[in-house]
Amino acid sequence: MIGLNLCPFAESVYRGGRVRFRVSEQRTAAALLAELRTELTELQSADPAQCETTLLIHPWVLADFIEYNDFLEVCEATIAELDLEGELQVASFHPHYQFAGTQSEDIENYTNRSPYPMLHLLREASIERAIAAVPDTDEIYRRNIRTLRGLGHAGWLRLWSD
Numbered sequence: 205m206i207g208l209n210l211c212p213f214a215e216s217v218y219r220g221g222r223v224r225f226r227v228s229e230q231r232t233a234a235a236l237l238a239e240l241r242t243e244l245t246e247l248q249s250a251d252p253a254q255c256e257t258t259l260l261i262h263p264w265v266l267a268d269f270i271e272y273n274d275f276l277e278v279c280e281a282t283i284a285e286l287d288l289e290g291e292l293q294v295a296s297f298h299p300h301y302q303f304a305g306t307q308s309e310d311i312e313n314y315t316n317r318s319p320y321p322m323l324h325l326l327r328e329a330s331i332e333r334a335i336a337a338v339p340d341t342d343e344i345y346r347r348n349i350r351t352l353r354g355l356g357h358a359g360w361l362r363l364w365s366d
Contacts, residue, residue, distance in 0.1 A: 207363070208355075210315055210348050213334040222256035231264050233275055240323065241282060244292055247325050256330055263320040269300040272321050279323065293331070295324040311352040314360060315345075 206215045217223055226243060230236040240260060247258050266272040279294040297318035302308055335341050352360070 208348075208351055210351070211344075213330075217256045217330075220256075222252070222254065224250075224255050224258040226258060226260050228260060228262040229264065230262060233265055233271070233278075236262050236265050236275075237278060237282065240279065241286065243325060244283065244286055244288060247327070248286075248288055248292060252327060252330065256327065258325040260323040260325060261318075261320050262322070266321045267299075269298050269302060272296070272298050291328055293326050293328055295326055297322040297324060309357070311355075311357065311360070312349050314352055315348045 205211050206218060224247070226239075228236060228239050230239055239262075243258050243260050247255060266275055273296075276294065276296055283289055283292055283294070297316050298321045299317060299319060300308070301316040301318075302313050303310075303316075306313055338344065355363075
């Protein structure tokens with residue numbers, strides 16, 4: 205993500221030590237949901253200067269992408285239930301991530317692929333500030349596709365083996 209500049213906003217937050225990494229040991233979606241609720245409330249109450257965002261990595265649950273994708277609706281409902289709409293949102297990353305209208309191995313899917321299923325909890329105020337600093341946010345997506353197509357599958361695999 206940072207090395208290829210797929211997210212131009214990630215490096216400063218990461219280098220500033222404002223990313224909380226949580227590896228979940230949960231084995232069921234229900235238990236993960238309980239942990240998600242905790243992480244959402246902790247992020248909401250944390251000082252953004254100390255914790256800007258959270259990566260909730262869950263290697264033992266929702267390995268199936270369809271189940272994971274369905275769980276994202278539960279995440280949205282949980283944000284609403286906690287009255288955090290407009291404050292926090294969830295971005296999705298998964299080893300088998302697939303955008304609608306693509307084939308499984310289309311390289312553009314790799315922009316949202318990760319070694320393990322992961323929920324990225326983001327502050328909407330941070331997103332708004334980042335977007336305001338970029339003249340054309342759609343160009344980020346287009347550039348990412350160009351980057352990954354130029355890299356190709358072989359180049360992608362080399363990144364993981366180096």
